[in-house]
Amino acid sequence: MPRSSEWSPPCKQPYTGQVKIEIKPDNFKCKHLNTKFDHINWPVSEVSLQYGGSHYCGATVLSPEYVLTAAHCIFGNSIDDYSVRAGTNTYYTGGTVHRVIEWAYHENYVNEAYWNDDIAVVKVRPDIILGDNIKLTTLPPPGDEPKGGAASVAIGWGSGCYGCAGIPNLQKVNLKIYSHEDCLDIYGFGPTTDMVCSGIPEEEKGVCSGDSGGALLVDGIQVGITSWTRVPCAEYPAVWTKVSHYRDWIAEKTGV
Template identity: 35%
Template sequence: METSDGFICQPGFELVSGECVDVDECLTSPCLHGGTCVNERGGYTCRCATGQYGGECQYSAPVPTPLTPHTSSPTAVLLSAGFGVLLCLVLGVKGGLVPPRVKLLGPKPPRLDHSRIVGGDVTTQGQFPSMVSLQHRGMFGSTHVCGGTILNANHILTAAQCVKGYSSGSFDVVAGEQNLNHVSGFEQTLRSEHIEMHDYSTTTGANDIAIVRTSTSFVFEAGVVEPVALPADYQEPAPGVMCTAVGWGYTDINGDYSEDLRFVEVPYIDDAKCMEIHGPDSIMLDMICAGYTGGRGTCYGDAGGPLFCEGVQQGIISWGEECDATPFVSTQVSHYLDWIRLFIDS
């Protein structure tokens, strides 16, 4: 929202008498199933009742123990669930949890699954130096929940579904990571300090984009830790171009996280074809599609990671149906460059 003097209010604030004032999102009772809403500056956190989880306490299911890299004990998952901060529950992380669904008007509602790499290959150290692992910090360590990419020395780009409902300082951001369970010496781990989330819709999956600011700065080293290359404003991939999705997600729908960072080559699919596959009401203007029908694609744990086309990050991996069953959908980065610049330059 823009004031009369041209100042833009950040998400979570509204214009009142010429000033940007924090919105109390708790007034709309966003927390479901008896969850308690705690208003925060620019956002809110839901404290879920026992047996509920999700950013808005929207899911109810027994919570089996998922693989928890960098966690000293699997008990951490169950204990933290009791405190309403379940590790690895971000939309898209499966780990045995019931995957969330987007409620769409179309006949084929996609799932906002933390996508994984299916049918891909293991990367080499430094092959994707802008890649980071976004890890939720719990009582017994940090657990990978999503991917992301480095924008500059202290900002990363990821999906809004990965951070929605969490406090700004609850994540570790690990750059230079290749294997989640092996320390190579190239890793740089920074703590999150602030989160800027776009006007993300859990109903349609629109605006699935967020920026995480870290409390300290990355030390850039060529071929190890580098900022990502972004597209030009509203740049579209060339028809039929091959793109690359990158992540630590599942390698098949009944599997588990990949310890190694993986990548898969998939074709860019134009909006018209993507609408034929997912339904005309499912694909928004700010989404981009890539992938095959079965065999190669993304899955649980890949959300927030990059889709590279022609050397630049065209997409932020967002959602898909049954992992690699259909082409997956990403947030189209070229449509958000002004918003990205606004927050990394402020």
């Protein structure tokens, strides 16, 4: 069994404030496409879940008052330290900032090596105003199963390598879905049927620190919530919480 240090949520990086980190080109393992504001099809549902005023995780807009994210993005922390920045390409400026007033993570979630039931909803004030830069995420039908080999897109502000600083512009990367059987063949253990795997390891394309809680899309539908991966980033397919298996839970908590 791999050492626990070899496994990481792609988001839960320590809050570093304004500390500068030297990034060397040969450290980059995640080959994100660093997009400009007009290179993504706006509006988007992706927002920045912030801890202590800095980007911590991604999230997506369920309704004007709720966003969807990963449980490990909030577990064990104080709600007073969180906010959401919405409607901007950069996580540190622009858009609108919203207080976090309530949250709920899945009752069966346990903060361990493999994040089963890694899903949470966060309630904000004031409401997020939909418009030119921000829209609601589109959820899949209950029980829908992403097909192996399908093209997918991951969106987020994650870093180019594990432990490196995040990239301030919103990014996207084109990936492919793995069948559950193929993902298990690669990992040997860990991914469950409540998870979906995606990536292109042969091209070192994937997600990394700062991407957790963000969306995995297939044909514009959010099939996954970025949950965990093995490091170095992108050398294995990453793992997302399968949204279709939690539609009843989302509806119970938010009415969506």
